[in-house]
Amino acid sequence: MSTSPGAGRLEQVAAAWTSAFDGARHPATANFFDVGGTSRHLLRIVAELRELPGAEHVTAQDVYRHPTIEALAGALAARSGPAGAATGPRVPAPAGPGDGIRIVSPGFPTLAHLPDRAARGVAALEALGFAVSFGEHAFALSPDGRTAGRPEQRAADVMAAFEDPGVAAILVSDAGEGSRELLPLLDAAVIARNPKPFVGFCDTAFLQHYLALEAGLGSAYGCSLMVHLGDAGGPMPETTDHLLRTLGAGPLEFRPVGSRSRPLTTWFDPAVEGSQRVRDVPGGWHWARGGSAQGPLLGGEVSQLADIADEFGMSYQGAVVFVDITEEHTTPPLWLLGRLFRQVDLSGAAGLVIGVNPQAEPAVWARQITALLDRFLPGTDFPVLVNADICHMAPCWTVPFGEPAVLDEHRGLLFPRQPLPPTPRSADVWTR
Numbered sequence: 001m002s003t004s005p006g007a008g009r010l011e012q013v014a015a016a017w018t019s020a021f022d023g024a025r026h027p028a029t030a031n032f033f034d035v036g037g038t039s040r041h042l043l044r045i046v047a048e049l050r051e052l053p054g055a056e057h058v059t060a061q062d063v064y065r066h067p068t069i070e071a072l073a074g075a076l077a078a079r080s081g082p083a084g085a086a087t088g089p090r091v092p093a094p095a096g097p098g099d100g101i102r103i104v105s106p107g108f109p110t111l112a113h114l115p116d117r118a119a120r121g122v123a124a125l126e127a128l129g130f131a132v133s134f135g136e137h138a139f140a141l142s143p144d145g146r147t148a149g150r151p152e153q154r155a156a157d158v159m160a161a162f163e164d165p166g167v168a169a170i171l172v173s174d175a176g177e178g179s180r181e182l183l184p185l186l187d188a189a190v191i192a193r194n195p196k197p198f199v200g201f202c203d204t205a206f207l208q209h210y211l212a213l214e215a216g217l218g219s220a221y222g223c224s225l226m227v228h229l230g231d232a233g234g235p236m237p238e239t240t241d242h243l244l245r246t247l248g249a250g251p252l253e254f255r256p257v258g259s260r261s262r263p264l265t266t267w268f269d270p271a272v273e274g275s276q277r278v279r280d281v282p283g284g285w286h287w288a289r290g291g292s293a294q295g296p297l298l299g300g301e302v303s304q305l306a307d308i309a310d311e312f313g314m315s316y317q318g319a320v321v322f323v324d325i326t327e328e329h330t331t332p333p334l335w336l337l338g339r340l341f342r343q344v345d346l347s348g349a350a351g352l353v354i355g356v357n358p359q360a361e362p363a364v365w366a367r368q369i370t371a372l373l374d375r376f377l378p379g380t381d382f383p384v385l386v387n388a389d390i391c392h393m394a395p396c397w398t399v400p401f402g403e404p405a406v407l408d409e410h411r412g413l414l415f416p417r418q419p420l421p422p423t424p425r426s427a428d429v430w431t432r
Helices: 007-020 039-049 060-065 069-079 115-127 151-163 180-185 188-193 202-214 225-229 237-247 305-312 333-343 362-376 424-431
Strands: 100-104 131-134 169-172 198-200 219-221 252-254 286-289 292-301 320-324 351-355 384-388 399-401 404-408 412-415
Touching (some): 007 039, 060 069, 060 180, 151 169, 151 180, 151 188, 180 202, 180 305, 188 202, 202 219, 202 305, 252 399, 292 305, 292 351, 292 399, 333 362
Parallel strands (some): 100 131, 320 351, 351 384
Antiparallel strands (some): 219 399, 252 412, 286 384
16 A cells, blocks of 8 residues: 655655664665664654654654554654644545445454344445445454454455545444554555545444544444344434434534443344344433533543553543443443543543443443542543443444534533634644
């Protein structure tokens, strides 16, 4: 995959490499590790680049993910564009009925195991007016059976979807695990030149942070083909409504759903997977702390968010941070959330949005969150919304990822879809 970074960035990165390697010059496509790069060289490159405007927050991880002069320059050029502004990444062009939507499988190989569920999901998208296609390897299986093919295959499908002019939006089939290993195989500059909505959830938050921070592109978090659209009897109407509105162009306002259904207990019992879900969980939300705040909406699944923060060097200073709670862990969600609060400094966040917990009654979960806040985030006063429908339950919201958001106890979670006045803390999110 080739990049076409601005000539200035290419020259700057090449100069940093030459200096780090004591005057030795390398082709722009030479791999850092193949030419004998060591930790000493890496630290010198990082130090040189940090002296440049717009590159003050370059890290060693950036060199690992972009190990050629060309790739690193392309990433820096994309980052110093729209993504470097306090208002956050670009909002991709809207997509809707009549447009092509591409299904990719960055993680679990659920498509390969459950073709009937996949067919129901496709039927749901076609009923909404989309023309559905699949990535070349979307139905693949890796040798160990854990992912939908090798990392190179899954990354190639993602890149092909962005580059295909007949594709207006990209939707993941499922998440699970595997997205993180795609990051070094993606091309941020190519993605930046071909912006379009990318919709995922759970593990794909690694990809969504990459899109925002490396390609300067917003995305959407919440919906997937298999988990949310492939239900027997069709997807819940709130799920498809939120998907269509978020793929559209207008302002958004999110309010709690009236009732919810628990996640499926298993995928692989046909009697369970093929049964229509029952909405037997109360809807509604709770405010552990009131108030109002604004900032870009960023976040991910509770067990992965610390790794995401480490991968991208994120502080989440000034962001409205959401935490998605899943049912799939043997470790209690309350313990996982406490661990997250210990590992990631969220004291500078603009606000928190905590998803509903499939393992607890909503009112009980809200009280538990309040106790955690008192223990791990004392002295903070930002608003905290609990039992939000950014979750693994159904129906679910699909929310803009990386876009400016307003969190307000009287109005809910809103996306004006126009730049908000920057605050000192929100600017820090994009400079990392």
